[in-house]
Amino acid sequence: MNTTEKKRETQFQLTQLCAECTEKTKISHRPKRSFFHPRLKNFNRVEVHRSRTHGGFFQQIALFCIELYEATGRRYHILNRLVFPRRDKIYGKPNPHHVITGYLTFGTRKKEADSPVFNMHIELWARTYWGAYRKLNEAKSDRNGAFRIPYDLFYVQRLYIAKVWLAVYQTGHEHFHSNGQHSPEYKEFKRIKISKGDLVGIEYSCKQIQLSYWEYRQDTPIPRVVIRHHDRHAPDSYTPGYNEAIEKQFVPIELVKLRHIAMIRLNQGLTQQRIVEDYPENLTVCMEKVVPGITRSDDWFGRRMMNGMYACDFDRDPRNPQLYWVHHHWSSYDKTLHHYAMPDVDMWFTLKEDGLPLPVKITLTGPLTKNESDPKQKRTFTPEDGEKWLAAKRICRVSAALHAELAHHFSGTHLNIEQYAIACFRNLRLNPISGLLKSFLRSVVLLNHTADRILVGNGYITSACALTPKGINQLIYKVMGTLDWRGFKPMQPISEAHTAAKAGNLFWKIVWDFVEGYIDQPDNRAAILEHWFELYCFSEDLVNKSVPAFLCNYLQHALLEGNGKLKENTDWYQRGHRMDLTGERPMVDGIPKAVSRITTKQDGHAVTESDIDLLKQACTYMIYQATFGHTWSNSKQYDDIGEVLYCSLGLRFGNGPDGVLGPETDYSIAPDLTRSTQMMWWSNLLSRTGYGFIIANEDGDVPPDLQNRLESHRSQFEELGLDIDIIQSRITI
């Protein structure tokens, strides 16, 4: 058998084994929480070290009582609605000369106090002494946030009217009718009590009503929402089904971690192997059991770099266009190099016949042992370097995993979508785009709020790699500076085997067709134009709050002329899924911003087809990133960082003479035991939500049209190795 045939056979074996193990380790959402397991109230109770679960008998009784109380409260409200229905009927004859006025603004006190909340639905209600509700009138706030509600003074002053209040409603469009259309749903957001005696006719002014409604945080340059209390005063909430699913999936995993932490504390001989064995088997563990060493091979390395969780950006090397180049730059960010190695990584690949990449060279820049201090020391490794090559690949895997976690996953989807979510919920109410987007943008702000505590900042990543909280923030800030919807298209496939890119492009096309169909639907189009001002404000909020645009020094020199124009012969750089360098960046106070304006027009009459096209592009981008973009970087974590020795988010210098280049058997390089079990816990947690999928549509908020379109492409996705059942309908974890 010649070498080529041997290679083909190995390749076939790898593909076969990968398929088998993928099927075998496919997340079945088992094991599940049993009756005797601790309880978890919601996702915000999750902690890296010891989650706030309720395991003790009395704790469980207490939690049961709380839940019973909450359920009783909910049932009381349902009963209240049944006994005292709120009829959609105006009582009395509203007199235009007797009005209640006021104006709505965002924020509290002086923060954002001049920013009006427009198109907010407002109702004036009264309640009789026997509990019946009486709707007195309704109105909408105008562009300046001002409202004016006429009411019938003599009806309000009837003896049986006990109290009067003004209710401000937030508008949602989340649930679709069977015909695929939806109507606005109003949920009470704020109630302003008005003394009945104060209503004496002519004009009663509520003056400025400040709504702490999707407020921007002032303490960070990244557009984030204010969440004062996750469970009580958050602008968004998880659905009960989500909390239930998380509890079922998560508690068994948490118990494994808790057992490991106890074993570490009692020094009961826990090892990295034992840690990996205790968690559900993942893809690499499964494959290693069948063919030891197969997941450390060059073929597997290239395959995962292209189509795994990492889904690296394969640019051609400008100095050698035959090779593909992947670079991870860590030296610009604040780090502590006491325990963890974090060199800059350059990987070069060549494409095999089957279109999959094969690593040919790796360059590591920076200290690789505890004793080194030169941050610019470069070392290059090739497949001929034996053990060192294996170690270099391991460093690359870790680097790619951390990059995928922070840049693709957390910044690229979570924080990126949060900025759109805030602008959307703040501004879109009557515009049908609200109905198009809101269901996809739900819950992300709550997850990010939790991630601030457990993942970034002083969370897991700081303790598991060399990056400091400041370094993480620097990275996030810069990555956010490269993200823009304008001109975005998924990464272009560099070969037939580039399934990650192909699946991305297929999904993009489906979403584009869906968005186009929705926006071009005549009723929707008319309403979009009618309420175009909402889109204008949405766009302005996005741009004004977006971080400054960022392009690293290297790319500035390599891609741009001195006048900022794109150079010729820059085909080596994949531009489709990156910031559009051909257009001008929007400027705010002289600073070029990362996110482009969707429109500059305030009025629907001035809107042209090109404006509509931009809107379609922006909507497609948001939906794509919240669904497919997040699913890809999130669900594959279980496959690619579910084995501590294979890959983690950080490697220590170790105690050996070669530092981080030591073999896998040197456990002083791998994360310590605590970090190892936490790593496994993370990868399982993130991949095991089991809730919020487009096809399953548990909450009934996925547009049926999108479901149908996706279903009709099931086989095409299967050919690309993607099960459409796992594509999330929003960022769920």
Added chain:
Amino acid sequence: MRSNRIPILKLLQTAIRRFFGRISVWLATKFFTLLLTIFGSILYRKKMSHNNGIAATGSIRFVDNPEFPLHPFFVPGKTMPCRIRHGAASFMDDAMRVVRSMAVKMADSRFKSPMDLEMNTGETALFWSIASFFRFAKYKKTRFGVQYEEYYRRYPAGVQGAKVGMRRNPTSFSNLKYYSQTPLLYKAEDQVLRYAKYRSVPAEPIPETGLLDEYDLILPSENQRILPGETRSRNYLKEEYEERVREAPVRYKLQIQLHEASDDDDPEVFNCCRAWDEASHPWMDLAEITINKTLDWAESTRMIFSMKNLPKGLGILPSYSIYDYNSLNYLRKHSDLARFARVWTIWLLGMPPEIPDNDVRNC
């Protein structure tokens, strides 16, 4: 085709509502009057408001050729003795930013007269019904020359009324325009139902002083304090008026504005926070008042102006609830108990002290 049947049920409903409305107006008025009698008139010997003022006597002469349907009381060319009283609302300091007033009594007596009129500066008022007046009283909260902050916050119409009605440092009471604001009944000899508003303006066309300038319009309405560095005395306006009358008679024109009632009249016609359109409701001369002698503090304090002193056909309009715009005049008319209580208490306990010319300001 519309039914010709009389909507008996609706009429009955209206009648019942009006009946209970009238009871509520009566109760509210009595209750308020009682409170005012006890806590204002008896305990402090004070007027309901406008304690700071000066009275004067003279005569009133109705115009010879009236341009409006004549009421029997307004006999052309007839001259009657009269008294007037100029006042300032709430504060005992002429230099503060307050509403000024003029009350006219068409007789030279302390109380009895065929006709009294009460007028304030500004074409519109700060409150418009008994209910709103009660709110006005509730949210008064005076402190260092600042009052009604909460009221102005809740009721923009009050702010508007304050801007229109308040005067800062006018040069004289005699060059201001005073309006009755709330309409009164006007049933002329032709028996056509009309509503009337009265005003008093200087006899000679001279510009009104004391109108709020840009600075004062920006200043919150509740801030009625004197200007920083103010040198005018607390009584400068009263002193100026005394001086002016001593030198020569002061003359005013009493004018009338009429609105012919119709079945489809908007209730807003009675709203004292809305001025009638002058193009369709022109001001017409009714009489000329000539003042030639001022009265002292004691006489001025003992005087009572009452809306009960109105001739037949020129009375107040009926009101059917405390939210009715006309209820304000009902309250004015039926709160005489408090006025008499004040005079009786003065008779028993003595005259309250005159406003001193000292440095205690903004009170």
